[in-house]
Amino acid sequence: MPETPDIRPENPRPARDSLYRWTMGAIWFLLVTMPLANLWFWIDPASFPGPGIAEARQYAPETLGAPQRIAGFLITSLSLAAILSAMWHIKHLIQAFEAGLFFAEETVSRTNRAARMLFLYIGVALISQPMLSVALTFHKAPGTRELTLTIGDSGEWVGLLVALVLLFFARALEAARRQSDELAEII
Secondary structure, eight states, rough: OOOOOOOOSSSSSOOOOOOHHHHHHHHHHHHHHHHHHHHHHHHHHGGGSOOOOOHHHHOOGGGOOHHHHHHHHHHHHHHHHHHHHHHHHHHHHHHHTTOSSSSOOOHHHHHHHHHHHHHHHHHHHHHHHHHHHHHHHTSOOSSOOOOOOOOOOOHHHOOOOOOOHHHHHHHHHHHHHHHHHHHHHHO
């Protein structure tokens, strides 16, 4: 009987560590549950566990009609889509790092995309609060409708900081990638 050759690499890749597994698990959990939680909140806010969407809670969403709930769902879905997109790019970035692709063009691209999506999230979050307040009080009589403007939500500041860090990280990765390409040409 012929012997099959051993095709395993000399230095097998170590098993993925627990930080990677936990991070990927948390990202997948959030990617799945955040849209479902948003939908649940707007369908039946009274049965939604926890504080819910803070901006919407102040308007007693359980007393709102279907048009206001649909508008609330659509408005909150805008910022949710931006943050989920950023998480998707961060997931791919972590996978690239795990695969050892530290200076690949795709790594730089994913880092830039994640930063841009976080900037978009911040922009959408700034305009969604006034839109949400108008949409949720539009059914009220004139004079009792609201337009709420907020600046200074800590989540937006943290998001801005993370987006800036990712942007500078992308620049550092791009510079390292160029140096790596130059060294590869010399060798």
